Amino acid sequence: MNQPPPDPRPHDWRLLSGALAVWLAALLGLLVHWSLAVVVGSLAALAGAAHTRCRGRRARDGPARLAAGVPLFVCGVLAVWPVAARIHEAAADPLRVEAARGAAARLQVEVVERPRPVRAAGFGGLPSGVHSVVVPAVALPSGARILILAPVDRWAALLPGQQAVAEGTLAPAEGGTLTVAVLRVRGSPASVGDAPAWQRAAHALRAGLRQASEVLDPESAGLLPALVVGDKDGMSTTVEDEFRVAGMSHLLAVSGANLAIVCVAVLYLLRLARIGPRGSAAGALCALVGYVLLAGPEPSVLRAGVMGAVGLLALALGRERSALPALGAAMIVLVVHDPAMAVAFGFVLSVLATGALVLLAPKWTRRLTRRGVPRIVAEALAVPAAAHLVTAPVVAGMSGQVSLVAVAANLAAAPVVAPATVLGVLAALVMPVLPWLAEWLARLAGPEVGWLVTVGRTAAGMPGAALDWPAGWWGGAALLLTAVAVAVAMRRRTARLVAGLGLTAVLLVVIPVRVIAPGWPPSGWAAVACDVGQGDAVALSTADPGRAVLVDTGPESAPTRECLNRLGVDRIPLVILSHLHADHVGGLSAVLSGHAVGAVAVGPGRAPEWAWRQVREEAADAGVPLVQLTAGQRMSWPGLAVEVLAPRTKEAEPAEADGTQINNRSVVLRATTRAGRLLLTGDIELAAQADLLTAGVDLSADVVKVPHHGSRYTAPEFLAAIGARVAMVSVGAGNRYGHPSPRTLGSLAQKGVLIVRTDTGGDCAVVEDGGKPAAMVRGEPRSPPGR
Incomplete structure (x- = not known):
């Protein structure tokens, strides 16, 4: 069938120009000063009025020309009020003063978004031994917004619409938003009200989808709810990292693509039932509202919902070339409703991607078809290429990377996204009444979700998949x-x-x-044993560029600082000190002074006393909280999870403890990274190793940091229980202790373990290679004499 010729009429930019004025006013008002929103709004209103007056003087101008300046005038007025007024109200809120002085507060709040885990070592996370949660936009009776940080096990059950009393300590909020303060809470919410019935129903449906997905393998089971309703709580951090590198992260958040899939499916069914265009649009609008309620009132969902609703309204009115005005109308509605949208990266990505699909993709499709490319193939190529091109600068500023495989990965993923989404929505809807049918629907979605995992993993594993780029x-x-x-x-x-x-x-x-011969650090490094001489300092990367957890700090300041600089690490959410011997804590002061550190964590050991006193003083001087770890604690960040396995007692060793006793009280950690599981053993010796084996602790790991620099006091049974593929030995060249022991190295070699050493290879990195961990060395050992 012949394709109709392209519409020669130009795009209607009138409403979009007004939307850009509102956006610019909110952006400058939030990032610089609220008065700039008034200035931008006033200039836009004056320009619109002048344009209308000038056109009105010309008799030949029709009503359309006469009305050309009206949208700009109206949007200028909206930028002055309510946008500038809302920004000024937040800037002048009295809670900001109380937050600046760290006042205690008891607030009646209303939750407006689902609580989410904070994967960082923030206030309230480590002392309680659980994750933290965020109630991102909490409304006070005064209209102000606050951010609540609280223990996850006590606050995670709250739903949007519930009111509660929160008691804690106020702290300043991040600038450039409407949030006026952060409330750090240690206890449980009090006087909790009931959630709206529709919120309870949506929560039950989301939980049903997670339950139905459990029939799939763990990675697919975590991905299906993320794909359908943006629920990433059960998603593998490895898969999430792979999607980020492959440029597929947008699939994990509810966006216009999800709504388009649902609405198109409903429109198709209604057209089969011979429902007219307006009736079909009304039915699709009902489906859109229902899907927004199911996914929850998150900012990305609201953005997509508003844009979809405006587009469907235009369809119902018969406006065929209304995509650009619909985009402008959606932008105006969203920014006027919530000026904070103007500084949200997600909002920027939504606007740019939608604009690319309207302006670039059709042109590229026509050019490809003129060159003989089938239209369906041309559209499949043009749509992801246009969206990736215009959003790449924003993504690079957010992540510090430019994905070079995003277009190909999204092209390969596109055919299965729609069926997986539809099957997931159906599974969520039928789970309360027909659980067996929901499970079968999840099984039908399994191959599609598995294909997405395969595409993300293959794309992320390609050489040069992502190019490092300056962030910000x-x-x-x-x-x-x-x-x-x-x-x-x-x-x-x-x-x-x-x-x-x-x-x-x-x-x-x-x-x-x-x-x-890749450069240093290797792309996608998961862990690096720094060459600090006779000591330990292991950096564990997160998915956020420049951020890593540090386990021990080496014997001196300079080597650890230089290693972190080589890795590009400037933010350390948590420094963990396995024990207090000098070769593990000596570089702490340099780490605290040269990096943004969230907290310093120690085990129950307090000997030697001088080292404990030094650690306390250095942490206090840097204004960094000092917290204690105990067995069973779990902490997580994007791309990294850490579990404390030992010591299994909270009692401190005696003040006169000898070196062996101190070593055996080392904190033992198991870290789950993009390259598999790492066991970090501190300096534990035979007694502590035997205790772990006797207690039946699961020690299995892909990589082990060999205890006590590879000393002879390492049991072969302990190494066998770990079953590692790679062993890292952090040791100084020419040390007087004879580390590493030939017997320990021989035990590892007999098991076919790859051994890397800092004394012979310099910094040693663990990277993911085809789903398995691999080790790389920098090849430039510092090789100082060991202590």
Whole structure:
């Protein structure tokens, strides 16, 4: 069938120009000063009025021309009120003063978003031994917003719409938002009210989807709820990291794509029933509202819901070329409703992606079809390419990476997203009445979800899948300027020839070199044993660029600081000291002074007394909280989870404890990373190893940090119980203790374990390689004499 010719009429930019004025007013008002919102709004209103007055003087101008400046005038007025007024109200809220002085407070609050875990070592997380939760936008009777940090086990059950009394300590909120304060809470909520009936029903349906998904393998079971309703609580951190590198993270948040899938499915069924366009649009609108209620009133869901509702309204009114005005109307509604949307990365991504689908994708599709590409293939190529191109600068600024495989990965994933989403929604709806049918629907979605896992893993594992890029606003701006310069240059034939030769060189030279001899740190590193001489300092990476958990700090300041600098680590949510010997705590002061540290954690050991006093003083001088770890505690960050296995007693050793007793009280950790599980053993010796074996503790891990620098006091039975593929030995060259022991190295070699050592290889990194851990060394050992 012949395709109709493209519509020659230009796009209607009138409403979008007003939306950009509202957005700019809110953006400057939040990031700089509320008065700038008034200035921008006033200028937009004046420009709209002047345009209308000028056009009105021309007799030949019709009503459309006359009304061209009206949207800009109205949006200018909206920018002054209510947008600027809301920003000024938040800026002047008296809670800001109380938060600045750290006042205690007892507040009546209303939860407006589902509590979410904070995967960081923040206030209230470590002392209680559980994750923290966030109630992101909590409304006070005065209209102010606060952020509540509280123990997850006591607050996670709260639903949006519930009112409660929260008692804790106020702290300043992050700038550039409408949130006026942070409330740090240790206890449980009091005087908890009932949640609305529709919230309880939606919560039950989401829980039913998680239960139905349990018939799948663990990775697919965690991914299906994330794909359908944005519920990532049960999702594997490894899969989440792979999706991020592959440029597929947008599939894990409810967006316009989810709503489009649901609405298109409903429209198709209604058209089969011979329902007219307006009736079909009304039915799809009901489905849209129901899906928004199911997913929850999250910002991304509201953004997608408003944009979808405006688009369906335009469809019901018969406006065929209304995509751009619909985008403008959605932007206006969202920013006027919540000015904080203007500074949300998700809002920026939604607007840019939608604009690309409206402005770029159709043009690219027509160009490809004119060159003989089948239309369905042209659309499949143009849509992800356009969306990725315009959102790449924002994603780079957020993550510090540019995915080079995103277009191909999303193209491969696209065919299964819609059926998996529809099957997941149906499973959630039927679970309360027909659990067996819900489980079968989840099984039908299993192959599709499994394919998504495979695509994400394959794409993320390709050499050069992601290019490191400066993070922040400047990084995003730099990529935008680079893309514009390339686009302009590519208009010339000579530039295209040079670009082709450069791409060939990259394919033939650069990528093979990076694979054979990659730079340092290796891309996707999960853990690095720093070369600090005779001591320990292990960095565990998170999914956030520049952020890592540090276990021990080495004997001196300089080596640990240099290692962290090589890794590009500037934020450390948690420093864990396995025990208080000098070769594990000596570099603490440099870490605290040169990095943003969230907390310092220690085990129950308090000997030697001088070291304990030094640690307390250094933490106090840096203003960093000091917390205690006990067996059974679990902590998590994006891409990293840490569990405390030992010591299994809370009693401190005697003040006159000898070195062996102190070693045996080392904190033993098991970290789950993108490269598998790591067992960090401190300096435990035979007695502590035997206690763990006798207690039946699960010690299995893919990588082990060999106890006590590879000393001879390591039982072969202990190493056998771990079953590691890779063993890291943190040890100084020429140390006087004879570490590492040939007997210990021999036990590992007999089991076929790959051994890497800091005294011979320098910094030792663990990376993921085809789903298995692999080790790399920097090849430049510092090799100082050991203590």
